[in-house]
Amino acid sequence: MSTSQIAFLKGHGTENDFVIVPDPDNAVDLPASVVARLCDRRAGIGGDGLLHVVRSAAHPDARSMAGQAEWFMDYRNADGSVAEMCGNGVRVFARYLRRAGLAEEGDLAVATRGGVKRVRLDGDGSVTVSMGRAQLPGSGVRVTVGERGWDARNVNMGNPHAVAFVEDLAHAGDLLSAPSFTPASVYPDGVNVEFVVDRGPGHLAMRVHERGSGETRSCGTGACAVAVAAARRDGTDPAVTGTPATYTVDLPGGTLVVTEFPDGGVEMTGPAVIVAEGVVDVDLLETVIG
Numbered sequence: 206m207s208t209s210q211i212a213f214l215k216g217h218g219t220e221n222d223f224v225i226v227p228d229p230d231n232a233v234d235l236p237a238s239v240v241a242r243l244c245d246r247r248a249g250i251g252g253d254g255l256l257h258v259v260r261s262a263a264h265p266d267a268r269s270m271a272g273q274a275e276w277f278m279d280y281r282n283a284d285g286s287v288a289e290m291c292g293n294g295v296r297v298f299a300r301y302l303r304r305a306g307l308a309e310e311g312d313l314a315v316a317t318r319g320g321v322k323r324v325r326l327d328g329d330g331s332v333t334v335s336m337g338r339a340q341l342p343g344s345g346v347r348v349t350v351g352e353r354g355w356d357a358r359n360v361n362m363g364n365p366h367a368v369a370f371v372e373d374l375a376h377a378g379d380l381l382s383a384p385s386f387t388p389a390s391v392y393p394d395g396v397n398v399e400f401v402v403d404r405g406p407g408h409l410a411m412r413v414h415e416r417g418s419g420e421t422r423s424c425g426t427g428a429c430a431v432a433v434a435a436a437r438r439d440g441t442d443p444a445v446t447g448t449p450a451t452y453t454v455d456l457p458g459g460t461l462v463v464t465e466f467p468d469g470g471v472e473m474t475g476p477a478v479i480v481a482e483g484v485v486d487v488d489l490l491e492t493v494i495g
């Protein structure tokens with residue numbers, strides 16, 4: 206392969222899709238402009254984000270976690286920006302490691318900028334990630350789309366979320382641009398915004414506008430933030446009741462199941478698949494886009 210060629214795979218979890226770049230030694234140069242080209246759906250491969258698969262020991266952001274997790278998920282949004290965590294991404298990441306013979310069926314640890322996550326690959330094709338505890342900073346936030354506005358819950362799953370319970374998912378509009386929020390100081394680095402409706406007891410449906418990617422068909426950290434917010438709203442906070450709270454969360458691309466435990470740990474389960482692999486020439490992408 207020439208230096209401008211990059212080996213990649215493509216995968217998704219409930220249609221939250223990713224370009225996967227295996228790069229154990231951290232030798233592939235992936236500036237934001239190249240990531241954005243690779244994730245472009247018309248002029249590139251296409252994806253909501255990119256999973257750069259690097260040995261923890263080979264990446265400055267993960268070296269301190271190398272003793273706990275051999276592999277680091279260097280996650281990028283579709284616009285090339287770096288994010289702390291991606292719930293669907295880490296499940297697809299684990300699926301890739303297994304497929305490449307770099308992980309066994311069962312449990313494995315993955316380093317992320319949001320800390321080390323334990324991921325379990327089950328025989329039925331589902332992948333479960335232990336996301337750790339949610340943080341609920343308590344700061345009030347208001348989300349606005351056009352003429353409509355909602356008081357939203359600020360939930361941090363390693364990355365920032367604003368969860369708005371709405372009457373109708375259509376009220377979020379076309380989500381072609383990011384919803385506004387106030388006060389701006391609550392999310393200095395931007396935010397992922399979830400719009401949520403009830404489908405029945407313990408059953409929710411949501412849409413999401415992801416920071417750095419736009420509206421996507423699923424968001425794992427978003428589904429977790431939504432379940433955590435719903436438990437507070439519904440009076441089923443496991444820290445108070447002593448009982449786990451489970452929510453089934455429907456997204457445009459599929460269904461995720463989220464459980465929060467009395468110790469605050471949040472677990473999320475859903476499918477994760479690899480659908481393609483190939484080689485892309487970054488010089489060609491540049492030629493096409495100009």
Ligand SMILES: N[C@@H](CCC[C@H](N)C(=O)O)C(=O)O
Nearest residue numbers: 288291292293364424425426
């Ligand atoms: N789709 C992801 C979240 C990806 C990162 C997010 N856009 C951010 O910038 O925080 C998920 O499945 O969690």
